[in-house]
Amino acid sequence: MELANFEALFGEPKVESSTPVHPFLFQFHAPDPSQLRVDVTDFFSTSFEAIRSIQQLDDMRDETGVGGSWSDFLEYLVTSIKFGDVKLVFEGSESARLIAQKSKGMPRISVSLHRLVGTAANEAMARLSLHIYKSYKSNHKLLVEEQEGRHQLTKMLSAEQEKNKQLQQQLDELLYSNRRKSQKTHDKLTSATSSAAALYDSSDKQSDQNPSPMKAPNRVVPAHRRSKVRGVLLQDTEDD
Structure with a gap:
């Protein structure tokens, strides 16, 4: 990270003062x-400012004790300001100190501030107000773009869901048609099998009830049971 890519950071510090004061931003x-410029104001009667050059920021880096590269130091500074604990400590009526700490036990970023009066104080308040408004516009634009993108994704998702629903209906109809055809084929096969079985059972029963007549074999009648030839047997007799 470089200062050229440094985005403005805003916040409300916790004020440590012996007298009641207005909220600060x-x-x-x-x-x-x-x-790097730091503006602090209550938009009422008290404004502070600090300007740090690259060299002064490098000295702050050494004083803070944050290891790593210059980019690592800037990232730690940003994280401490955005997500850490930031305090405004008054040091008399003309100076104050802004202290940012990422978390308890971590190195503290400390910036000495000097009080602004007159036109300089008004300019500090104007800068802060203008930058807050620009940040709001930028964030609002991003929000609108995100919502529009989400709306488009929702429309695409709805279209895909409707398409999937239609495909599912077509698939269900196809499966139903195939099941009907399969059931009809099964019924035909079952009917044909039943008919064949019934026909076979009927033929089998008829065979049992009406056996085919068998021809009796030609039997030889015993001689003693044969019919005697009726009539007179002519026989020559000798004269006594």
Whole structure:
């Protein structure tokens, strides 16, 4: 990360003061790649400012004790400001200190501030107000684009769901038609099998009830049972 890519950071610090004060807002921003500016104001009567050059930021890096590269230090600075604990500590009526700590036990980022008066204070309030508005517009644009993208995705999802629903209906109809054809084929086969079985049973029963007559074999009648030839047997007799 470089200061050229440094996006403005905003927040409300916890104020540590011996007297009641108004709420404050702060911003860290880089007006150019060579410096980092810090504005703190209550938009009422008290405003502070700090400007740090690249060299001063490098010295802050050494004082903080954050290891790693220059980019690592800037990323730690951003994380501490965005997600850490940020405090505004008053040091008299003309100065204050902005302290940011990523988490308890981690190195602290400390920036000394000097009080602004007159036109300089008004300019600090104007800068902060303008930058907050620009940030709002940018975030709002991103939100609108995200919502539009989500709307388009929702439409595509609905279209896909409707397409899948139609395909499912067609598949169900096809499966139903195939089941009907299969059932008809099964019924025909079952009917044909039943008819064949019934026909076979009927033929078998008829065979049992009406056996085919068998021809009796020609039998030889015993001699003693044969019919005697009726009539007179003529026989020559000798004269006594």
